Every structure is written in structure tokens, then in C-alpha cells.
Amino acid sequence: MEPIKIRSLADEALDSVVAAITSGEFEPGQKLSESDLARQLGVSRGPIREALQQLEGKLVQRSPRLGVRVIQFDDDSLEQLFYLREALEGMAARLAAIHAPPGWADEAERLLRRDETEIREAQARGYRQHSADEEFHISIARASGSPNIExxxxxxxxxxxxxxRLKSSMRPGRAEEALRQHFDIVEAIRSRDPDRAERVMREHISSARAYRMANIG
Structure with a gap:
């Protein structure tokens, strides 16, 4: 048996704030109020303050005049993040084609089928980063066999x-496009084709980058 992990209110607050920011509930540049967050989460301001301190320089920025705001990227920083993701996940896919354990592709396809369901349910809201989509990319990082990449x-x-990548994922039709690309990535990894796996992963992320950079703002 594993030891029981006791989570503090600050840990719970941290998870909630991270989820809200990365899902788009809080927009880049939006001011975050400790008192408002405390009221929404039903806790005192102490855990909120501790959570925001942990996120400084990662997901939030603090300034004397503006207070705490969700991190906001300029055009160059945004593009560099996409290039970073393209390089890292491209290499992860290449290595996964070599090191992925037996049965990985079947499990990945089950995730993608779940993603199909989530996409249909979210069509009225536009395509966002569904949990199955996120799990898919994480599973490739883990299958790469590279602790550093993971x-x-x-x-x-x-x-x-x-x-x-949040706003790039909201273009009409992007859901279906991304899903097709995901299936291509799985097939390349299943076929143990490192060159193709890296190429289709890079194309997948490059298409999101191109759209996002063409629609800054």
C-alpha cells in the first residue's frame, strides 16, 4: 500500500487556479484577486496567496501597480513557445516509435475515441483542450523513454x-483536423517509424502555431 498523501488547502487552491488558467477560464493578462478567488473556492485568502506565490513566473506575474495577473506573452515569446513544443514533442514522438511498450498504440487509440466524444459534446463551445487530448500528448512523452523530455x-x-495553444485550438474545424493528425501520429508510432512519427508530430504542432500567429490578439 502507498502512504496516504495529505494535501493542504494551498495545494488544492493551486490545482484549481492552474486548471482555470490553462483551460482559458482566466484570460492572459487578466487580474487575479485574492479575495475573489478565496470566495469562489470557499477558502481563506492565505491558501490563495500561497498558491499564487508558487505560480509567479510560471503562470502569473506580479507587479507593484498592477497586482497579480495571468501571464501574457508577446508575439516573439509566443512563437518561441510553439517552436519549443514542436521540437520537444517531435523528439518525444520519434523516441516513442522506438521505445513505446507493446499495447501503447491500442491505449492511445482508446484515448482518441474518448476525445471524439468530448469534441462532440463541446462543439457548441468550440474546440478547447479536452482532457483526452492532453492525456494523449502526455502519454507520448512517457512512451518516449526519456525522463528529461517527460x-x-x-x-x-x-x-x-x-x-x-489554447486559442489556436478554438478555430472551427480544428478539432477534427487535430484528431486526424493524432491518429496519424499513433499509426507512425505503431509502425515503429521514427522519421514519420517526428514529422507528423511537428506538422501537427506547426499547423497550430501558424494559425495562432496569424490570429494574434
Whole structure:
């Protein structure tokens, strides 16, 4: 048996704020009020303050005059984040084509079928980063067999990349396009074709980058 993990209110508040920012509930540049967050989450301001301190420089920025705001990227920083994601996830897909364990592709396809369901349910809201979509990319990082790639993609860099790709994922038709690309990635990894796996992953992320950079604002 594993030891029971006791989570503090600050830990719970941290998870809630991260989820709200990376899902787009809080927009880049939006001011975050400790008192408002405390009221929404039903806790005192102490855990909220601690959570925001942990996120400074990662998902939020603090300034003397403006207070705490959701991190906002300029055009150059945004584009660099997409290039970083393209390089990291492209290499993750290449390595996964070599190291993915037996049965990984079947499990990945089950995730994508779940993503299809989530897409249909969310069509009225527009395509956002569904849980199955996020799990799919994480599963490739884990299947790569590279602890360093997995660590980077699962760190605060991952949070920032999720913000960067959020609006690019909302274009009409992007859901279906992304899903087709995901199936192509799975097939390349299943076929143990590293070159193709890296190429289709890079194309997948490049298409999101191109759209996002063409629609800044």
C-alpha cells in the first residue's frame, strides 16, 4: 500500500487556479484577486496567496501597480513557445516509435475515441483542450523513454505551452483536423517509424502555431 498523501488547502487552491488558467477560464493578462478567488473556492485568502506565490513566473506575474495577473506573452515569446513544443514533442514522438511498450498504440487509440466524444459534446463551445487530448500528448512523452523530455513537458513549461495553444485550438474545424493528425501520429508510432512519427508530430504542432500567429490578439 502507498502512504496516504495529505494535501493542504494551498495545494488544492493551486490545482484549481492552474486548471482555470490553462483551460482559458482566466484570460492572459487578466487580474487575479485574492479575495475573489478565496470566495469562489470557499477558502481563506492565505491558501490563495500561497498558491499564487508558487505560480509567479510560471503562470502569473506580479507587479507593484498592477497586482497579480495571468501571464501574457508577446508575439516573439509566443512563437518561441510553439517552436519549443514542436521540437520537444517531435523528439518525444520519434523516441516513442522506438521505445513505446507493446499495447501503447491500442491505449492511445482508446484515448482518441474518448476525445471524439468530448469534441462532440463541446462543439457548441468550440474546440478547447479536452482532457483526452492532453492525456494523449502526455502519454507520448512517457512512451518516449526519456525522463528529461517527460520532466520538461510536465513542468511549468507545459502550463505555458497549454496557454499558448489554447486559442489556436478554438478555430472551427480544428478539432477534427487535430484528431486526424493524432491518429496519424499513433499509426507512425505503431509502425515503429521514427522519421514519420517526428514529422507528423511537428506538422501537427506547426499547423497550430501558424494559425495562432496569424490570429494574434
Amino acid at each position: 520532466r520538461i513537458l510536465m513542468s511549468e513549461v507545459n502550463y505555458q505551452l497549454r496557454i499558448a
